[in-house]
Amino acid sequence: MIDIELIRKKPEYVKERLATRDKSLTDLVDQVLDLDGRRRGIIAKVESLRAERNRKSKEIGKLRREGKDTSALEEEVRHIKEEIDRLEEDLRKVREDLRKLMLRIPNLPHPSVPVGEDETQNVEVRRWGEPKEFSFDPRPHWEIGEMLGILDFERGATLAGSRFTVVKGLGARLERALINFMLDLHTEKGYREVIPPHLVRPEIMEGTGQLPKFEEDLYRCDRDDLYLIPTAEVPLTNLFRDEILREEDLPIYLTAYTPCYRREAGSHGKDVRGIIRQHQFNKVELVKIVHPERSYEELESLVRDAEEVLRLLGLPYRVVELCTGDLGFSASKTYDIEVWFPSQGRYREVSSCSNCEDFQARRMNTRFKDSSGRNRFVHTLNGSGLAVGRTLAAILENYQREDGSVEVPEVLRDYVKADIISPG
């Protein structure tokens, strides 16, 4: 949620910033202004009536104790109450409308974010590693996975439908190795490991911005009114909702491995082969809860922490800064990390690192008490560190050999307890 006071005080600025995402968003600002004006008008009336009621009710108490007649006053208060009830009904409606509207307005892009309409206008920031030259035609990971008997798409589909895959044998162990490797690396850097619930309440989804706008992308357990998390960002970031932290508690660094569940509504036809786009995939997530004045340096180090995984794995990658039009709903600024896929001859996203500033903190009501004693919203950041399934796919492709076997990256050998994964 963006600060309504900012909308009130600098509506043109807010419109200008939102327009860099999508020009149609500026209308929403005018709607907010209108509703907010009405809301405050009603509040002023209700409150003065309430003050009057309070005074008169106290008066009644006093007179009664003195044994005097109060029926006339009581009648007055009854009328005031009716008036209050009417106004409160209006207020409830206006507030509800305003809230619904506010929850659907995305975060303002940071001024440093390049303006652009879609992913084609994202800006490459840096590259690391050289894509390997193969002496043969590199196979796509799904072919390698099937040849090695570690990826089973048919049985996955039998069990749960398309975009579900069964990982087997050394493939499963490689995946588990990646998870452990990533968690070990991040916890050494000071991130605290967490195992959160994978099912959360609607208001938790609202806190990080998945709801109300992206309901169709989520799996919901109707009977219990719970949602499956699409990323560990959701439970981790919400961990301190409705809390006032101490300044010295910041920054808080968290990491978690969880499966992620996404309906992938609207992505029909994209990445239908392989494990790039699955309804369920594993991810190790990084979350930071930080002092607002330091969130941008924290974003840079967050990206570095995620990059470190790929460096140690020896996978070529690049870092891309998302343009305004490609930015996610809650983010002010985002870097994507993309790893090289030889079979596709291009880089594919394995991590997305965002600074959400106080956008999520407002929704979750997570604050801290600063040195002058004022309560302020924290800034929240999140980043994949990394998407495990995609990293596995990248390893299969980048480390493949002509005979179909796959070399295990050096840093994973102790975890996997093998140097090579061979067919059979």
Place this chain on the structure above:
RNA sequence: GGAGAGGUGGCCGAGCGGUCGAAGGCGGCCGCUUGCUAAGCGGCAGAGGGUUAACAGCCCUCCGAGGGUUCGAAUCCCUCCCUCUCCGCCA
């Protein structure tokens, strides 16, 4: 799932339908006292909102959440959420 108990300020814990945003204790902050520490004394401290130049003043709301009764509710009634105890079931 069944039976019972309970949810009050950073923590513990009182609270008669009106004078309660709430006693008291602990913890916190600021003074004073004081070789140091400890103790003692005095004072200050909740959250959100409206008005406003204002983190001043005034006003409104908040005692798990939401409804209701009442002239008036932390106190009475209903629903929900959560916690604890016992029983049942269970990895």
